Structures are given as structure tokens and as C-alpha cells.
Amino acid sequence: MTGSGVWPATARERPDGDVSVGGVRLTAVAQRFGTPAHVLDEEDVRRRCRAFRRAFPDGEVAYAGKAFLCRAMARWIAEEGLSLDVCSAGELAVARAARFPGERMLMHGNAKTPEDLRAALDHGVDRIVVDSFHEIARLAALAPDTARPRLLVRVTPGVDGRTHAAVTTGTDGQKFGLSLASGAAAEAVRRILAQRRLDLVGLHCHLGSQITDVDAFERAARRMVAFLARIRDEHGVVPPRLDLGGGFGVGYRDGEPGLDPATLGDRLRGAVREACAGHRLPAPLLTVEPGRAIVARAGVTVYRVVSVKHAPDGRLLVAVDGGMSDNPRPGLYGARYEARLVGRRCLGGDRAAAVVGRHCEAGDVLVGDARLPADVRPGDLLAVPCTGAYHHSMASNYNLVPRPPVLAVRDGGVRPLVRRETFDDLLTRDVG
Numbered sequence: 001m002t003g004s005g006v007w008p009a010t011a012r013e014r015p016d017g018d019v020s021v022g023g024v025r026l027t028a029v030a031q032r033f034g035t036p037a038h039v040l041d042e043e044d045v046r047r048r049c050r051a052f053r054r055a056f057p058d059g060e061v062a063y064a065g066k067a068f069l070c071r072a073m074a075r076w077i078a079e080e081g082l083s084l085d086v087c088s089a090g091e092l093a094v095a096r097a098a099r100f101p102g103e104r105m106l107m108h109g110n111a112k113t114p115e116d117l118r119a120a121l122d123h124g125v126d127r128i129v130v131d132s133f134h135e136i137a138r139l140a141a142l143a144p145d146t147a148r149p150r151l152l153v154r155v156t157p158g159v160d161g162r163t164h165a166a167v168t169t170g171t172d173g174q175k176f177g178l179s180l181a182s183g184a185a186a187e188a189v190r191r192i193l194a195q196r197r198l199d200l201v202g203l204h205c206h207l208g209s210q211i212t213d214v215d216a217f218e219r220a221a222r223r224m225v226a227f228l229a230r231i232r233d234e235h236g237v238v239p240p241r242l243d244l245g246g247g248f249g250v251g252y253r254d255g256e257p258g259l260d261p262a263t264l265g266d267r268l269r270g271a272v273r274e275a276c277a278g279h280r281l282p283a284p285l286l287t288v289e290p291g292r293a294i295v296a297r298a299g300v301t302v303y304r305v306v307s308v309k310h311a312p313d314g315r316l317l318v319a320v321d322g323g324m325s326d327n328p329r330p331g332l333y334g335a336r337y338e339a340r341l342v343g344r345r346c347l348g349g350d351r352a353a354a355v356v357g358r359h360c361e362a363g364d365v366l367v368g369d370a371r372l373p374a375d376v377r378p379g380d381l382l383a384v385p386c387t388g389a390y391h392h393s394m395a396s397n398y399n400l401v402p403r404p405p406v407l408a409v410r411d412g413g414v415r416p417l418v419r420r421e422t423f424d425d426l427l428t429r430d431v432g
């Protein structure tokens with residue numbers, strides 16, 4: 001397990017079949033906090049922050065809070081010297097509650113509401129990434145007399161990152177960004193430069209999520225630099241910032257490819273440097289926005305087995321006490337995971353098994369092709385690794401199941417970051 005790509009950095013297998021993370025046994029977590037539970041390895045998060053900072057030594061690394069955000073996470077990010085990308089007034093409220101510095105924040109969103117924009121302006125968010133002509137007009141109207149909002153234009157560069165269609169955002173015809181090919185991005189630049197109340201500080205692009213093809217990021221970088229050169233030629237100004245977004249893929253199962261931050265940093269910085277030299281442009285201040293690559297592998301979800309059935313094809317159907325409400329990714333993207341027994345040794349051989357959830361849908365399958373001990377039984381604990389990103393942040397209350405807690409582990413201690421929801425939580429919002 002140590003050194004395996006999908007478990008947190010501090011995960012260790014114990015001789016008795018238990019697994020510890022951050023020096024804390026998962027059986028002890030389950031006993032004290034119940035199941036399902038999301039366990040987050042603080043050390044793993046911090047190490048990945050540092051790896052990204054080393055990979056972009058003269059650039060900015062902005063953690064994408066949509067992957068997972070709570071006050072503690074915002075504090076870790078701040079302490080590690082990263083910036084923060086928020087995409088709603090809600091994420092901004094959490095960042096503010098953690099006293100995350102406004103000058104290291106940027107706001108995204110294809111449909112930021114006036115409330116989102118006002119919150120960003122009121123709270124000194126350093127940059128807003130503009131995603132439509134309407135937003136430019138709205139910001140010009142909202143801008144205070146005292147400070148010009150600093151804007152990036154989100155450009156759709158026409159580069160396909162070859163990932164799942166639902167998270168592909170670098171090509172024309174999807175909802176994000178302003179197209180380079182159609183001239184919409186150039187028109188957005190013109191409109192912002194024509195507004196004395198607004199300050200164009202750079203360009204942004206984001207190809208999508210869970211991308212493992214570095215060439216695609218390099219192609220996008222070259223197109224963005226060429227666009228900076230066109231802006232210079234047309235307007236005589238060079239916006240100083242270039243934000244190449246996030247989307248850096250991770251392996252969810254042992255042996256699957258993921259992007260190494262050092263290689264990514266070398267190649268992206270090299271592509272930008274060469275393209276700038278070719279266009280005789282000064283090097284821009286580079287930003288990248290990793291979300292998943294920072295927090296995915298820090299997370300492990302612990303479930304308890306509720307029942308076991310035998311399918312006609314010989315597979316075990318192992319039902320657990322969570323499911324698509326704490327992990328919607330298999331249903332949404334066909335995402336595939338590993339699962340393992342924790343807390344006792346496997347006595348006989350293993351069997352093909354599907355780990356299925358508790359929800360009222362046949363498609364609620366967490367791991368369709370697991371291998372589990374032939375004697376797996378109710379009461380056993382299963383752990384699913386690589387669940388730190390887009391799990392708790394995308395969790396729902398389907399079937400009115402309360403959302404699980406997020407528990408930070410470090411140096412042998414465990415600390416709740418987000419408590420488990422209760423039936424009272426569900427009932428207090430039901431005001432009819």
C-alpha cells in the first residue's frame with residue numbers, strides 16, 4: 001500500500017488487516033464516528049500543495065475549491081502558500097470564514113449571479129474570470145468608484161483534452177468561456193478595454209477535468225500566448241497574467257496514469273517560455289488551478305457492509321451503508337474505483353464482487369468489478385481510496401440520507417472538519 005498511487009501518502013497496512021491513515025486506524029475511525037465516513041490525510045494534501053509550488057516556482061498555484069472546501073482546508077491551502085479559486089458566494093463565504101486573504105483569491109463561474117459578483121467585489125477578491133458579455137456589462141455597473149475590478153477573460157481555446165464529455169471545457173459548443181475561433185474572446189477583450197471602470201489583467205483557459213495528456217495543455221498554452229500577441233498588436237497592451245486552469249488527472253486505481261506535477265510544470269512553463277520568445281512577449285505571470293490533483297488521493301471513504309447477495313454470474317453483490325449520495329461519480333462519469341476489506345484478515349480466497357450502494361436505483365454501484373474476500377459479510381468495513389475530490393463537495397441527500405462527515409487525520413489524531421448531518425438537519429429545513 002505504501003507507495004501505491006491511489007492511497008494517501010501516510011496509509012499503512014497493519015498485520016491484522018486494518019489500515020491506518022495519518023497514524024489512525026480506519027476501524028477506530030468507524031467505531032468512533034460511524035460509517036460512511038470520509039477520511040482526509042492532512043499530510044497528503046500538504047505534500048501535494050508543496051509539489052505544485054515546487055513545480056511552478058515563479059508562478060501561482062490556485063487550489064480549485066470546488067473539489068473540496070471547508071475552513072480547515074482553506075487554512076491548509078493558505079499556510080502552504082497557494083491561492084484559492086472560488087466559484088460561488090458560498091465558497092467565498094467559507095474562505096472568508098477561514099480568513100483566506102482576498103488578494104490570493106479569484107472567482108470563476110459561467111453564470112455568476114449578481115450576488116456572487118457583489119460578494120467578490122465587496123470582499124476584495126483579487127480577480128474575476130469573466131465568462132460572458134453580460135458579465136462584463138454587469139461588472140461595469142457594479143464596479144465601485146474607488147477600485148477597478150481586475151478581470152481575466154475565460155477563453156475557449158479549441159483544444160480537446162480527451163476526457164469525459166461532461167467535464168470537457170476547452171472546445172467550442174459547451175457552456176464555458178468565450179470562443180477564440182469565433183472571435184468572441186477578442187470581442188470580450190475589446191469591451192473590457194473600452195470600459196474605464198474595468199481592468200483587464202489577463203487571460204484564462206481551462207480544458208476540462210481528469211486530463212492526462214500534457215500535449216493538450218501545451219497546445220492550449222501556445223494558442224493563449226498567440227492570443228496575447230494579437231491583443232498587443234491590436235491594442236498596444238499586454239495583459240500580464242496567463243491562467244491555464246486545472247484539470248490535471250490522477251489515477252483512481254493502481255497502475256492508472258496520472259500527471260506528475262514536476263513534469264507538468266517543466267513542460268507547461270517551457271511551452272509558455274518558447275511561445276513568448278517566438279512572439280517577442282514578456283513572460284506572463286502564470287497561474288494553474290489544480291483541484292483534484294491536490295485533494296483526490298488524500299481521501300478514503302469507509303463504509304460498513306449491510307448485506308451480501310450472490311448474483312447468478314457468481315459475483316457477490318456487497319451492499320454498503322453509503323452510495324451515490326456520497327459518491328455520484330460512477331453514475332455521472334463511469335468512474336472506476338478500488339475497494340478493500342479493512343479490519344480483519346482475508347481467510348479464504350477472493351471473489352469477483354460489486355460494491356453497491358443503499359439508494360433506490362439499480363445504477364447505484366460504487367465499484368462494479370471489485371475483488372473481495374469470499375467470506376465478506378455484514379458488519380465488515382470496506383475502504384474506497386481516492387475519494388478526496390468531488391465526493392463530499394458533490395454529495396446529496398438522495399433518499400434523505402444525511403451526508404457523511406469529513407474527518408482529518410494526522411500524527412495519530414483524528415479531528416472532524418465537517419460533522420455528519422443529522423435527521424434534525426434534514427427536518428429543520430423542511431418548513432412546510
Ligand SMILES: Cc1ncc(COP(=O)(O)O)c(C=O)c1O
Nearest residue numbers: 064209246247248289290291292
Ligand atoms: C475553472 C476551473 N479551474 C479549475 C478546475 C479544477 O479542475 P480539477 O479539479 O480537475 O483540477 C475546474 C474544474 O474542472 C475549473 O472549472
Ligand SMILES: N[C@@H](CCCC[NH3+])C(=O)O
Nearest residue numbers: 066167209210329333390
Ligand atoms: N465533478 C467532476 C469534475 C468537475 C470539475 C469542475 N470544473 C468530477 O468529479 O470528475
